[in-house]
Amino acid sequence: MSRNVCVSCLDPRLSRRGFLKGCAMAAAALGLSDSMVPRMVEAASSPARPPVVWLHFQECTGCTESLLRASHPDIGRLILDLISLDYHETVMAAAGKQAEEVLHETVSKHAGKFICVVEGGIPTKDGGVYCKIAGRTALEILKEVAPQSAAVIAIGTCATFGGIQAAYPNPTGAVGVRDLVHDRPVVNISGCPPNPISFLGTVLHYLTFNRFPELDGLGRPLFAYGRRNHDQCERRAHFDEGRYVEQFGDSGHLKGYCLYKVGCKGPGTFANCPAVRFNDVDVWPVSAGHGCVGCTEPGFWDTMTPFYERLPGVRIPGDEGIITKAEDVGLKVLGVAAAAVGIHAAVGAGKRLVAGKKQEKADQKE
Amino acid sequence: MLYERKTAWGFLFRLYHWSFALSILALAVTGFYIHDPWISTANEGSGSFPMADWRYCHFIAGYVFTAAVLVRLYLLVFGNREESFLGFAPVTGRNIKNVFTTLAYYLYLTDRGGHRLGHNALAGTFYLFTLLFAVLQMISGFSLLYPESGFWQTVAGKIFGVQQEIRFYHFVFMWYFMIFALVHVYIVVWNDVWSPEGLISSIFTGDKFLPKGQEGAGKRA
Ligand code: HEM
Numbered sequence: 150m151s152r153n154v155c156v157s158c159l160d161p162r163l164s165r166r167g168f169l170k171g172c173a174m175a176a177a178a179l180g181l182s183d184s185m186v187p188r189m190v191e192a193a194s195s196p197a198r199p200p201v202v203w204l205h206f207q208e209c210t211g212c213t214e215s216l217l218r219a220s221h222p223d224i225g226r227l228i229l230d231l232i233s234l235d236y237h238e239t240v241m242a243a244a245g246k247q248a249e250e251v252l253h254e255t256v257s258k259h260a261g262k263f264i265c266v267v268e269g270g271i272p273t274k275d276g277g278v279y280c281k282i283a284g285r286t287a288l289e290i291l292k293e294v295a296p297q298s299a300a301v302i303a304i305g306t307c308a309t310f311g312g313i314q315a316a317y318p319n320p321t322g323a324v325g326v327r328d329l330v331h332d333r334p335v336v337n338i339s340g341c342p343p344n345p346i347s348f349l350g351t352v353l354h355y356l357t358f359n360r361f362p363e364l365d366g367l368g369r370p371l372f373a374y375g376r377r378n379h380d381q382c383e384r385r386a387h388f389d390e391g392r393y394v395e396q397f398g399d400s401g402h403l404k405g406y407c408l409y410k411v412g413c414k415g416p417g418t419f420a421n422c423p424a425v426r427f428n429d430v431d432v433w434p435v436s437a438g439h440g441c442v443g444c445t446e447p448g449f450w451d452t453m454t455p456f457y458e459r460l461p462g463v464r465i466p467g468d469e470g471i472i473t474k475a476e477d478v479g480l481k482v483l484g485v486a487a488a489a490v491g492i493h494a495a496v497g498a499g500k501r502l503v504a505g506k507k508q509e510k511a512d513q514k515e
Numbered sequence: 516m517l518y519e520r521k522t523a524w525g526f527l528f529r530l531y532h533w534s535f536a537l538s539i540l541a542l543a544v545t546g547f548y549i550h551d552p553w554i555s556t557a558n559e560g561s562g563s564f565p566m567a568d569w570r571y572c573h574f575i576a577g578y579v580f581t582a583a584v585l586v587r588l589y590l591l592v593f594g595n596r597e598e599s600f601l602g603f604a605p606v607t608g609r610n611i612k613n614v615f616t617t618l619a620y621y622l623y624l625t626d627r628g629g630h631r632l633g634h635n636a637l638a639g640t641f642y643l644f645t646l647l648f649a650v651l652q653m654i655s656g657f658s659l660l661y662p663e664s665g666f667w668q669t670v671a672g673k674i675f676g677v678q679q680e681i682r683f684y685h686f687v688f689m690w691y692f693m694i695f696a697l698v699h700v701y702i703v704v705w706n707d708v709w710s711p712e713g714l715i716s717s718i719f720t721g722d723k724f725l726p727k728g729q730e731g732a733g734k735r736a
C-alpha cells in the first residue's frame with residue numbers, strides 16, 4: 150500500500166509553489182534562517198519518504214480534521230506528500246480485516262524505521278477495555294506498534310496528556326503516550342487541536358536533520374511551545390495598560406481589550422497560536438474575542454476550568470473533589486483567625502480585670 | 516525586680532525582619548491587583564500603564580523579599596545564638612519543652628511564660644513554617660516571572676505543576692502570609708502587654724530586658 154490510500158478527496162498534486170511555500174512556513178515556525186530552506190526542500194523532496202502508522206485511540210479525530218481540512222490545502226497536502234501514510238483509519242481506503250493487514254504489514258516490513266503517530270488517549274483501567282479496535286485494546290496495540298517504530302509523535306492533548314477523558318475523575322484511567330512508551334523517543338504536539346504547522350515543522354525537522362527539534366520538559370518542541378501565548382498576544386498592550394473586558398459584549402469587548410478578567414489563560418499557556426494562527430485566515434481564539442483556554446497544557450480540563458474565571462477553582466489536593474474558590478476559603482480563614490484573636494484578647498482582658506479586683510480587695514484588707 | 520538590658524537581635528536580623536515585613540505588605544497589595552485589576556482605565560491613549568506599574572512594583576518587592584529570605588536562611592546557620600536554628604527549632608529537649616510551656620502561657624493556664632532572650636520555641640516553629648512557605652512562594656514567583664527558563668520551570672513543575680497551577684498556589688500562599696501577619700502582630704502586642712521585656716522595641720533596637728540573673732524566666736507582670 151502506498152500513500153495514495155488517503156487522498157481521493159484532495160487534489161493530490163501539490164504545485165511547486167505550494168510546496169516551497171509550505172516549507173518556508175515550516176522553516177519560519179521552526180525559527181530557521183532562510184538559508185536552511187533549500188536544505189529542507191531537498192530533504193522534503195527526497196523520494197525516500199518515511200512510512201507512517203497513524204493510530205487513533207480515545208479521541209474525536211479533530212486533530213486529523215484540522216490537519217487535513219486546512220482551508221489552505223497546501224499544508225495538508227505537503228504533510229501527505231512528505232510522509233508515506235501507510236495506515237490511517239480515517240483516510241485510508243482499506244477497512245476491517247484489510248486495514249488490520251496493512252497495519253501488520255507496515256509494522257513488520259519497516260520495523261525500526263517507521264514513525265508512529267498517535268492521536269487520542271489510552272485508557273489503562275480494567276485492562277484498557279474502554280477502547281478497542283479490531284478486538285484489541287488501545288493499550289495492546291500501542292505496546293505492539295510503538296516499540297518497533299523509529300520514533301513516536303503524539304498529536305493532540307489526548308495523546309500527549311490524556312485529554313478530556315483524563316479529566317477528573319478520569320473514569321477510564323486515560324493517559325498520554327509518554328506515560329506508557331519509554332524506550333522510544335516521543336515528541337508531544339499538544340493542543341486541542343494542535344496547529345498543523347507545529348506537526349509539519351517537527352516532521353520536516355526530522356527529515357532534514359535526522360533528529361527531532363529541541364523539546365521542553367513536557368516533551369513538546371520548543372519552537373512551538375517555548376513561549377506563552379500571553380507574551381505574543383496582540384492584546385498585550387491592553388493588559389499592560391489595565392484595559393480589560395469586564396463582561397462579554399461590553400464596550401471593552403467591542404474595542405478589543407484584554408480578556409484577562411474574563412478568564413483568558415494565555416498567561417499560563419505555552420503555544421504558538423498568536424504567532425502562527427489557525428486555518429490560514431489568521432485567527433486564534435483571542436483574535437476572535439474569546440479567551441485562551443490553555444488547551445496545550447497538561448490537565449487543562451481540570452486546571453483551566455471554569456474557563457471564564459481568572460484563577461479557577463483548581464481542586465486543592467486532599468479536598469475531596471470540592472471545587473473551592475481560594476478567595477472564599479481565604480476570607481473565611483482570615484475571619485476565623487480574627488475571631489480567635491478577638492476571643493483570646495477578651496479572655497486576657499477579663500483575667501486582668503479579675504486579678505485587678507482581687508488586688509484591690511487584698512489592698513483594702515491591709 | 517531588677518531588669519537587665521541584653522542584646523537579642525543583630526543588625527542583619529533586624530534588617531531582614533523589616534525588609535521581609537514591608538516586602539510582604541507590598542507584595543500582597545500588588546499581588547491583589549494582579550489577581551483582580553480593580554482600576555479601570557476606560558480611555559485609550561491616556562498615558563497610564565497601571566498593570567505594568569503594579570507588576571513592576573510586585574517584582575521589585577519580590578526581589579527584596581527573596582533577598583530577605585536568603586539572609587534569614589544564612590542567619591539560621593551563621594546567626595547569633597538567638598537567631599540560629601538550634602536556638603528555637605523544636606529539635607532539642609529544651610526547645611520542645613518550651614513549646615508546651617509557651618502554649619500553656621498563651622492559653623492563660625500558667626503565669627510563667629516560656630520567655631527567653633530569643634524566640635520562644637512555639638513562635639520559632641511557626642517562623643520555620645513561614646520560612647518554608649517563603650521559599651515556596653519565591654520559587655513559584657520566579658517561575659511565573661521567567662516562564663521560559665528551563666530551570667525554574669523544572670523546579671516549580673516538580674513542586675506545583677504547570678503555570679496555571681503555579682499561579683494558583685502562588686495566590687493561595689498569599690493567604691498564608693496575610694493570616695500569619697495578623698496572628699503575629701497580635702501575639703507580639705499581647706506579649707508586650709503581659710510582660711515587660713520590651714519585645715516590640717527589640718525589633719528596632721535589638722535589645723530586650725530580662726530579669727537580672729535569670730535568662731528567660733520572665734513572670735507575667
Ligand atoms: C509574600 C510574597 C508574595 C505574595 C503575597 C504574592 C502575591 C501574588 C499574587 C496574589 C499574584 C496574582 C496571582 C494571580 O491571580 O494570577 C501574584 C503574581 C505574580 N507574582 Fe507574586 N507574590 C509574592 C511573592 C513573589 C515573588 C518573590 C516573586 C518573584 C519575583 C513574585 C512574582 C510574581 C509574578 C511573576 C506574578 C505573575 C504576574 C503576571 O503574570 O502578570 N511574587 N503574586
Ligand code: SF4
Binds near residue numbers: 382385408415
Ligand atoms: S487576551 Fe489573554 S493572552 Fe492576550 S494579553 Fe490578555 S490575558 Fe494575555
